[in-house]
Amino acid sequence: xxxxxxxxxxxxxxxxxxxxxxxxxxxxxxxxxxxxxxxxxxxxxxxxxxxxxxxxxxxxxxxxxxxxxxxxxxxxxxxxxxxxxxxxxxxxxxxxxxxxxxxxxxxxxxxxxxxxxxxxxxxxxxxxxxxxxxxxxxxxxxxxxxxxxxxxxxxxxxxxxxxxxxxxxxxxxxxxxxxxxxxxxxxxxxxxxxxxxxxxxxxxxxxxxxxxxxxxxxxxxxxxxxxxxxxxxxxxxxxxxxxxxxxxxxxxxxxxxxxxxxxxxxxxxxxxxxxxxxxxxxxxxxxxxxxxxxxxxxxxxxxxxxxxxxxxxxxxxxxxxxxxxxxxxxxxxxxxxxxxxxxxxxxxxxxxxxxxxxxxxxxxxx
Amino acid sequence: xxxxxxxxxxxxxxxxxxxxxxxxxxxxxxxxxxxxxxxxxxxxxxxxxxxxxxxxxxxxxxxxxxxxxxxxxxxxxxxxxxxxxxxxxxxxxxxxxxxxxxxxxxxxxxxxxxxxxxxxxxxxxxxxxxxxxxxxxxxxxxxxxxxxxxxxxxxxxxxxxxxxxxxxxxxxxxxxxxxxxxxxxxxxxxxxxxxxxxxxxxxxxxxxxxxxxxxxxxxxxxxxxxxxxxxxxxxxxxxxxxxxxxxxxxxxxxxxxxxxxxxxxxxxxxxxxxxxxxxxxxxxxx
Numbered sequence: 001x002x003x004x005x006x007x008x009x010x011x012x013x014x015x016x017x018x019x020x021x022x023x024x025x026x027x028x029x030x031x032x033x034x035x036x037x038x039x040x041x042x043x044x045x046x047x048x049x050x051x052x053x054x055x056x057x058x059x060x061x062x063x064x065x066x067x068x069x070x071x072x073x074x075x076x077x078x079x080x081x082x083x084x085x086x087x088x089x090x091x092x093x094x095x096x097x098x099x100x101x102x103x104x105x106x107x108x109x110x111x112x113x114x115x116x117x118x119x120x121x122x123x124x125x126x127x128x129x130x131x132x133x134x135x136x137x138x139x140x141x142x143x144x145x146x147x148x149x150x151x152x153x154x155x156x157x158x159x160x161x162x163x164x165x166x167x168x169x170x171x172x173x174x175x176x177x178x179x180x181x182x183x184x185x186x187x188x189x190x191x192x193x194x195x196x197x198x199x200x201x202x203x204x205x206x207x208x209x210x211x212x213x214x215x216x217x218x219x220x221x222x223x224x225x226x227x228x229x230x231x232x233x234x235x236x237x238x239x240x241x242x243x244x245x246x247x248x249x250x251x252x253x254x255x256x257x258x259x260x261x262x263x264x265x266x267x268x269x270x271x272x273x274x275x276x277x278x279x280x281x282x283x284x285x286x287x288x289x290x291x292x293x294x295x296x297x298x299x300x301x302x303x304x305x306x307x308x309x310x311x312x313x314x315x316x317x318x319x320x321x322x323x324x325x326x327x328x329x330x331x332x333x334x335x336x337x338x339x340x341x342x343x344x345x346x347x348x349x350x351x352x353x354x355x356x357x358x359x360x361x362x363x364x365x366x
Numbered sequence: 367x368x369x370x371x372x373x374x375x376x377x378x379x380x381x382x383x384x385x386x387x388x389x390x391x392x393x394x395x396x397x398x399x400x401x402x403x404x405x406x407x408x409x410x411x412x413x414x415x416x417x418x419x420x421x422x423x424x425x426x427x428x429x430x431x432x433x434x435x436x437x438x439x440x441x442x443x444x445x446x447x448x449x450x451x452x453x454x455x456x457x458x459x460x461x462x463x464x465x466x467x468x469x470x471x472x473x474x475x476x477x478x479x480x481x482x483x484x485x486x487x488x489x490x491x492x493x494x495x496x497x498x499x500x501x502x503x504x505x506x507x508x509x510x511x512x513x514x515x516x517x518x519x520x521x522x523x524x525x526x527x528x529x530x531x532x533x534x535x536x537x538x539x540x541x542x543x544x545x546x547x548x549x550x551x552x553x554x555x556x557x558x559x560x561x562x563x564x565x566x567x568x569x570x571x572x573x574x575x576x577x578x579x580x581x582x583x584x585x586x587x588x589x590x591x592x593x594x595x596x597x598x599x600x601x602x603x604x605x606x607x608x609x610x611x612x613x614x615x616x617x618x619x620x621x622x623x624x625x626x627x628x629x630x631x632x633x634x635x636x637x638x639x640x641x642x643x644x645x646x647x648x649x650x651x652x
Contacts, residue, residue, distance in 0.1 A: 106467070106470065108546040108547055108576055109577060111470055111474070111547045112474070113470070143467065144471055144474050144475060186466060212440065212464060212465045212466065213466070213467065213468075215441060234604075236604065245520050246518060246519045246520035246521065246544075247573065248517070248518025248519065248521030249518065249519075249521045251573055251574065251599040251603060252524065252599040254600075254603070255599060255600065256640060258602040259640060264602075272462055272501075273385060299520075300503075300520045300524055300527070302489050302502050302503060302520060303385060303389070303501040333501075333503045335503075353641070354640070354642060
């Protein structure tokens with residue numbers, strides 16, 4: 001789950017990381033009010049989850065509350081890379097002396113958390129990573145060992161920050177790792193971390209939390225970003241819904257469909273061990289989609305049981321009002337029972353994925 | 367065969383749960399050496415013919431056990447894995463949705479203890495005719511000389527099934543797990559196939575997301591002399607969409623099917639366009 005900047009900043013602040021004074025605005029009037037409270041020129045920052053917000057025009061400045069009202073009107077009516085702006089974070093406009101980059105990610109290649117830090121932060125960090133990777137300090141952490149403040153200061157020293165900043169930078173790195181760890185994050189990033197005349201603070205904040213760890217974090221489940229996804233569901237442009245058990249098999253089913261000239265309308269992975277109710281929900285979900293002409297259901301049961309799947313199919317077939325062609329490939333654990341249930345209900349099925357994919361494409365062309 | 371052979375004696379952690387009990391019965395039916403199960407608080411009870419213990423330590427006082435398979439729910443899986451890693455040589459973690467921070471700790475703890483971890487989020491491992499520590503349906507496998515290693519669950523079954531129907535069989539078939547962080551990786555398993563007398567060729571099944579396939583491609587070029595056929599699921603997936611579990615996220619330059627297929631081709635590895643083409647390419651490689 002990706003967090004909006006303002007929620008990430010609240011969490012960073014609780015973790016001891018300095019952030020600027022800011023207020024949330026849900027409409028232009030609230031933005032104006034926020035600017036009046038701050039009593040200084042402000043930055044109006046669109047709260048969206050897409051990357052490259054600044055370059056896409058999602059951050060504007062205003063000298064007065066009146067200007068904040070007008071500027072935020074424009075922001076609320078734009079879309080940033082397809083995402084509507086529903087919230088604006090109003091902050092004091094800061095005078096930047098220097099920008100740094102700090103992040104912690106879960107590095108799947110080395111299977112360890114990785115801290116990255118650079119004294120050349122800002123919007124061009126990706127370019128820097130490509131052209132001068134040596135200017136980004138990389139430090140892997142052992143997930144079983146404690147990360148101590150002196151290690152964080154060593155990173156600050158390697159970054160090349162000036163002496164008076166070593167302790168401060170070290171403590172921010174140490175606290176950022178603390179947030180990363182406490183909230184089961186897969187990414188915690190500050191870009192830029194800004195040095196002003198009299199302070200150092202996180203001008204932006206990114207926090208991605210592991211969906212599988214949300215059960216541990218009640219406060220995160222109350223955020224507006226939290227939407228419980230039962231299935232991995234992706235809407236596509238074609239007319240055949242592809243439902244499978246497991247990402248690999250579902251992806252491969254989609255590839256086969258395309259190979260035979262079909263176009264997927266939906267990618268839906270029911271995952272492992274789906275119950276009869278899950279199957280019914282999945283089928284009803286795609287059948288209710290008007291773009292779907294044919295449903296290609298490919299189940300090769302391991303932990304998923306073919307008899308549960310068959311019962312779900314029969315129930316949906318009997319109850320659904322909208323009739324779409326159903327091409328079923330059902331095999332694997334408890335397949336005799338599953339296939340018997342389908343046969344008794346008069347539902348035909350395939351046993352090979354190739355023949356099922358071909359049949360789905362043929363039916364769609366009729 | 368690799369990892370799972372006639373000397374593997376296993377305990378089931380979470381034997382009384384819904385998945386644990388169902389699949390323990392399946393593993394016993396396949397004549398796998400399942401020696402016992404654990405379920406804290408239910409020690410002294412029986413599950414079919416095997417005894418249930420409160421802990422692995424308790425079981426090991428009575429029985430010779432060197433492996434574990436874990437079915438306990440995600441919030442308790444790290445605890446179960448540490449218990450097993452500290453005492454056994456092989457731990458297969460079937461549980462899915464384990465927090466990635468927990469998995470990182472599990473994998474590091476296994477490295478320190480020199481224990482093999484398969485998974486998490488894996489269908490497990492099967493050496494046809496010898497046994498299975500996993501959740502795969504058994505009738506689609508047959509003993510033979512093809513080793514299969516895969517990041518996917520069900521797609522592995524699909525490929526094994528096609529190989530079996532073509533009259534061939536498998537030495538060992540292993541799912542490394544679909545999560546971003548897993549124990550054994552592609553190169554570990556291919557190295558074992560390389561050393562294994564029962565394996566004459568290997569099939570590698572990957573999918574979009576991550577860079578495990580790109581990394582192993584180079585490894586194969588330098589270290590594996592037996593024929594390897596690769597297949598990548600997700601060639602038609604639109605970029606930037608989350609297609610399934612954490613493993614299948616397209617990220618940056620690496621991660622796309624194209625990047626993976628190119629890496630294999632550059633390393634001289636045959637790449638199949640569909641599961642059925644895998645069989646043709648294996649036949650050609652001999």
